[in-house]
Amino acid sequence: MIDHIGLTVRDLKVSKAFYDAAFAPLGVEVVMSVTADETGSYGYLGYGPGADSRDIQAGKPSFWIGGGETLTGPMHVAFVAATRAQVDAFHAAALAAGGVDNGPPGVRPHYHPNYYGAFVLDPDGRNIEAVCHAPA
Structure with missing residues (x-):
């Protein structure tokens, strides 16, 4: 049913450091990065099981963080x-x-x-x- 979820964050660099640390014990890492130039708005980071994981979803981002306005x-x-x-x-x-x-x-x-x-x-x-x- 749910493909992925994304949160708007105030500071992408600070949030990345937090989620990188929090997700490391779970084997979850940034598996995709999309730039502001590509989206035409803000940059985003997609987290998921690492490509080396045995997880069937390995390499697929399911949790995203990105800059933005609350609009x-x-x-x-x-x-x-x-x-x-x-x-x-x-x-x-x-x-x-x-x-x-x-x-x-x-x-x-x-x-x-x-x-x-x-x-x-x-x-x-x-x-x-x-x-x-x-x-x-």
């Missing part, structure tokens, strides 16, 4: 969609229910070539996403 909410939650059509339908339904567009359905190649997601702000301003990782 897009202090939290981001992404839900798994089986198909790109489900992502499109999620976006349309969320807008019809009063959500605010925060990124239309589309490929986000800075995450990976098949990352197809859509973003809406819920009534409290939280950034809610549906994402499909399957190829087109």
Whole structure:
């Protein structure tokens, strides 16, 4: 159901130091970094089981931290969609229910070539996403 969760942090460098230390005993580390240039807004760090882990999710970021303003909410939650059509339908339904567009359905190649997601702000301003990782 949940693909990943993200938190907005005040200071990415300070938060990285904290999470690096806290997650080290769990075998969790930064497995993806996305720059502000790539997103057009803020930089983000994605944590997950290290690539050398035996975990089935090795190398996949499931917990993100990033800079930002609270305009897009202090939290981001992404839900798994089986198909790109489900992502499109999620976006349309969320807008019809009063959500605010925060990124239309589309490929986000800075995450990976098949990352197809859509973003809406819920009534409290939280950034809610549906994402499909399957190829087109």
